[in-house]
Amino acid sequence: MELADTVAGPTIYDVAQAAGVATSTVSRAFSNPGRVSAGTREHVLAVAAELGYRPNPHARALLSGRHHTIAMVVSDITNPHYFELIRGAEQRAKASEYTLVLVNAEESPRIEYDQIQRLISSVDGFVLAASRLPDENLMQLAAQRPVVLMNRELPGLASVVLDHVQGCRQIVEHLASLGHHRLIYLAGPRNSWMAKVRWAALRTASKELGVEARRIGPFTPKASQGGAAADGALHAGATGIVAHNDLLAIGVAQRLAQRSVRVPDDISIVGFDNIFAADLCTPSLTTLGGAHVDVGRAAVEILLDAVGPGRPATPTPQVVLPTELVIRDSTGASTKGP
Amino acid sequence: MELADTVAGPTIYDVAQAAGVATSTVSRAFSNPGRVSAGTREHVLAVAAELGYRPNPHARALLSGRHHTIAMVVSDITNPHYFELIRGAEQRAKASEYTLVLVNAEESPRIEYDQIQRLISSVDGFVLAASRLPDENLMQLAAQRPVVLMNRELPGLASVVLDHVQGCRQIVEHLASLGHHRLIYLAGPRNSWMAKVRWAALRTASKELGVEARRIGPFTPKASQGGAAADGALHAGATGIVAHNDLLAIGVAQRLAQRSVRVPDDISIVGFDNIFAADLCTPSLTTLGGAHVDVGRAAVEILLDAVGPGRPATPTPQVVLPTELVIRDSTGASTKGP
DNA sequence: CAATCGATGGCAATGGGTTGCCAAGAGTTT
DNA sequence: AAACTCTTGGCAACCCATTGCCATCGATTG
Secondary structure: OOOOOOOOOOOHHHHHHHHOOOHHHHHHHHHOHHHOOHHHHHHHHHHHHHHOOOOOHHHHHHHHOOOOEEEEEEOOOOOHHHHHHHHHHHHHHHHOOOEEEEEEOOOOHHHHHHHHHHHOOOOOEEEEEOOOOOHHHHHHHHHHOOEEEEOOOOOOOEEEEEOHHHHHHHHHHHHHHOOOOEEEEEOOOOOOHHHHHHHHHHHHHHHHHOOEEEEEOOOOOOHHHHHHHHHHHHHHOOOEEEEOOHHHHHHHHHHHHHOOOOOOOOOEEEEEOOOHHHHOOOOOOEEEEEOHHHHHHHHHHHHHHHHOOOOOOOOOOEEEEOEEEEOOOOOOOOOOOO | OOOOOOOOOOOHHHHHHHHOOOHHHHHHHHHOHHHOOHHHHHHHHHHHHHHOOOOOHHHHHHHHOOOOEEEEEEOOOOOHHHHHHHHHHHHHHHHOOOEEEEEEOOOOHHHHHHHHHHHOOOOOEEEEEOOOOOHHHHHHHHHHOOEEEEOOOOOOOEEEEEOHHHHHHHHHHHHHHOOOOEEEEEOOOOOOHHHHHHHHHHHHHHHHHOOEEEEEOOOOOOHHHHHHHHHHHHHHOOOEEEEOOHHHHHHHHHHHHHOOOOOOOOOEEEEEOOOHHHHOOOOOOEEEEEOHHHHHHHHHHHHHHHHOOOOOOOOOOEEEEOEEEEOOOOOOOOOOOO
């Protein structure tokens, strides 16, 4: 090591010396005001301010074990939908002066696991967005650090999800009311909890409403995969397509346009997430949205509750936020009879 | 403090005891392989692996002053354009096993400044995306920690930007070749370096090409501001609109559609950033893009070079990456004569 | 006036890992 | 066999802040 490029700030010792007191007094002036007289405290703070002293968070963390830092792991940062989650999480963390570390798992359970292991001793807890890890890994992680899941549920772990059971029912009702009797779900990744839940909910709702529902996939939920998904859906002869997310739905719509299939005249499409672009594409996309910012915010809030001093009110709350079906131009009356 | 929720992992002392060596030997087995025999080293590593030992990065940082962490500050995380920067930055940081801390400044210099101050003793350096801070603050910060700017230049500081001079020239050439002689620039935020550069470049290019260029604004670069911007542009009688970014451009297009102004027949629109939605909106948006992922990546790379051991090759490189004008349906031949 | 008490400040250990310096042992040279 | 070098491992200080425990001092009380 040649020269430290980083300017080391004044330490508690410098302040103590300048103020003519012991280091412990300086420390207490900051963190335990009751233990030091008002006059001394004021004097110490004045000297500290003059020297530009800032407590070293690492030294503090070393002893206390709390880093005032949480990690957020997202399974795919390229999906605009996660932006909202990130935004909400960042906002909430900042409000409590917590530092938010962002990690992209690139849809790989392996990367997700490695990154978590790498951070486990540096952060107070984790929020995992659409984790692709198997249940066992999550439980094991939760035994070491507080964990809050977003868009995934697991008994015993805290989570925040949108109400997809209700939401999927709305989708099916919407399509059924338009005369669609053959739905197809373009499934998301195999290890996506969300994909399982959506399919189960769509299936149940379909059965109850007397609609035929099938599933194909899995598809990587990106616009680029829309081609294959669209062709599969056409081949299956469905008139109502429910895509795993908006990106996939947009890709499907593009492919259908290429093949001169009219949306919504020939086929209706529904997506999930209500991303920014859903309102801008042509035709604009009917999609199941929800307050994703609130999901991010709520997840961090629960986590802060768990990592903070004192026991949390509920150890592992499972929050379910409402969805809203945003009806746009990609869905319309079916022209094919049953 | 009642009970530590966090399970403390094994320390170097545990490993030393289990392996029957001194703590210093364990430390060196990891960080200074040359100083310990191959056999001992192997043995220590085996024992460490068995115990699941992971070095505590904070304890390490305490002595070395390097935290293996960098902070990325973005001026507005809601802008999809920054996603690409974030993605590139995250990717590059992860590749070098650096932790990336994400902070959203919410377009507020005040928040930006406070957050930086809060993090300054926890991170090795900063990448600032479209910083809204005044030059003096940036210089002052750079004196304390390595800093790399994205989408902003400042003499003496490292930076990565897209070549907007060239890009703006392309825009003007494109519009001029379509017969537009009256351009208007819908300016971005007052303290945005980018807005200054774009206007200067547009103006210069316009002068050289014999096109009239005017500017109105500033506008907050969001779709919601498109209404006011569009009305202003119409009032100014321009046939070519250059919006500060795609979001604003999309908002403008929506407003023009409302007012039954045809795009591109009556008015052409050009945006900046080539965000995901630019290709999906109607009409699709002509925009000045570029490899934003590479901007993020390059910025982090330069920063890592600066925070890492040894002197960086160039102390403050100023990287300029090429832009590309993506021509879509929002620009067309002017129907109005000069 | 002595005994007690509360308020205040200091000493020193602690947390986990790194590193300069010294010592012991192995191997080499004459 | 003695003197020497080289390799390897251990001791202890250090990074910075926190905190349990003790000492001191003035003030209150019997």
